[in-house]
Amino acid sequence: MTPLDRRTFLAAAVASAALPFAARAQEQSSGWAPRASLPWPVQEIYCAVAGGQIVTAGGLRRGEGAGLHIEDRVGGYDPRLDTWTELGRLPAPRHHPMVVTAGGALMIVGGYGRSAAGDWTAVTDAWMADGEVWSPIAPLPTPLSETVGVDIGGRAHLVTGRRPLGAANGQWNDQSDVADHWVYDRDADRWEAARPCPMARNSAAGAVLDGVIWVAGGRTVSGGGTGRLDRYDPAADRWETLAPIPPSPTGQQVGGGLAMAAAAGKLVAFGGEWFQRGGGGGVFAETWIYDPATDRWEAGPPMRTPRHGLAAAAVDEVIYAIAGGEVVSGGRAGGVVEALRL
Numbered sequence: 001m002t003p004l005d006r007r008t009f010l011a012a013a014v015a016s017a018a019l020p021f022a023a024r025a026q027e028q029s030s031g032w033a034p035r036a037s038l039p040w041p042v043q044e045i046y047c048a049v050a051g052g053q054i055v056t057a058g059g060l061r062r063g064e065g066a067g068l069h070i071e072d073r074v075g076g077y078d079p080r081l082d083t084w085t086e087l088g089r090l091p092a093p094r095h096h097p098m099v100v101t102a103g104g105a106l107m108i109v110g111g112y113g114r115s116a117a118g119d120w121t122a123v124t125d126a127w128m129a130d131g132e133v134w135s136p137i138a139p140l141p142t143p144l145s146e147t148v149g150v151d152i153g154g155r156a157h158l159v160t161g162r163r164p165l166g167a168a169n170g171q172w173n174d175q176s177d178v179a180d181h182w183v184y185d186r187d188a189d190r191w192e193a194a195r196p197c198p199m200a201r202n203s204a205a206g207a208v209l210d211g212v213i214w215v216a217g218g219r220t221v222s223g224g225g226t227g228r229l230d231r232y233d234p235a236a237d238r239w240e241t242l243a244p245i246p247p248s249p250t251g252q253q254v255g256g257g258l259a260m261a262a263a264a265g266k267l268v269a270f271g272g273e274w275f276q277r278g279g280g281g282g283v284f285a286e287t288w289i290y291d292p293a294t295d296r297w298e299a300g301p302p303m304r305t306p307r308h309g310l311a312a313a314a315v316d317e318v319i320y321a322i323a324g325g326e327v328v329s330g331g332r333a334g335g336v337v338e339a340l341r342l
Helices: 003-016 020-030
Strands: 033-035 047-050 053-057 060-062 068-070 074-078 083-087 098-102 105-109 112-115 118-122 126-130 133-136 148-152 155-164 175-185 190-193 205-209 212-216 229-233 238-242 259-263 266-270 273-275 281-283 287-291 296-300 311-315 318-325 333-341
Touching: 047 105, 047 311, 053 098, 053 311, 053 318, 060 333, 068 112, 098 155, 105 155, 118 155, 148 205, 148 212, 155 212, 205 266, 212 259, 212 266, 259 318, 266 311
Parallel strands: 047 098, 098 148, 205 259, 259 311
Antiparallel strands: 033 333, 047 053, 053 074, 060 068, 074 083, 098 105, 105 126, 112 118, 126 133, 148 155, 155 175, 175 190, 205 212, 212 229, 229 238, 259 266, 266 287, 273 281, 287 296, 311 318, 318 333
C-alpha cells in the first residue's frame, strides 16, 4: 500500500471509529443501513469471510472513454470496526473471479482477464492467500467465470457459470452457460467433478445453510433471468429444486447478477439486473427472504441503493451488500456498502 493509500484508510478509520454502535442500532430499526464504503468503485465481484474480514477482489468498471478497467485490488472489511483495509493485490487483474475459502484458506479462482483476444478471456487460474501474497494452486480443469462459490466441510464448491463455447475465448459471446460443479480438495490440491446443477446458468448466487448448498437465481444468455432455487446435499450427492424467487412487483424476474447470504436460519437474496429487448433494462432494489421450513420467499426491506454484480456476506447474523453496478450493465460502478440485521 502506498503512503497515500495508507493515509486514506487511516482517515476513514478515524472518521468511522464512533459509528459501529449507531450503525447496528440503525440496522435493527430501519432495514438496510449504510456502512463504510469500499474506497474504490467496482462491480462484478464476489467475497468471502476469512480471518475475521470480508474480503473482495478484482472486478471491473468503465475506464477512460469506452474501455473497461479490470481491477487487481483486494479489500478487507472489518465488520466490528466498520473499516476497510487494502490487502495484497492479485497477481493479475480479473473480473468475475470467485472469492471463496477452503477450510478457512482464502482462494481466488477463475474469472476473466485481458488477452490479445479480448477483455473476456476466461481463465483457469487459482490462487491461495499466504499472508498478503497470492500463491498459485492447482488450476481449474476448465475455465470458469460468473460462478457460485461456497465452502462446506472444508472444501470449496464452484457451481454453474460460464466457460468458452468453442475454441474462441476473448469476447463475451465466446462464453456459454454451464451446469458444472467442481470441488477443491485442499489437502490433495486437486479439483474433482461432482454432480452438475440441474440447470445451466450464470450469475447466480449461493450460500450454505443447514449443512447444504443453495443456488438461487441466475440467468441464461438465451432466456434471461430465472428465480430458480436448487439445493445440493453433499453427503448424498443429490440436488433438489424448491420454490423460486418471485418476480419483482414491476413484473421483471429477479435473477441475474443478484447476491445472497444466509443468516438467522434464512436465505437473503437481493439486487440483480434485468434487460429489455432492444436495449435498456434496470437494477433491482428488492430483497427476498427464504424460510427453508416453509419453502417460501417473502419480501424484505429494499436496499437503499439498487445494485447488481455486488458481493454478499453474513457475519454475526448481519448481511452485508458490497459495491456493485448501480445501473444496468457496466455503466456506473459504486462502492456503497449496506447492512441488514434480520
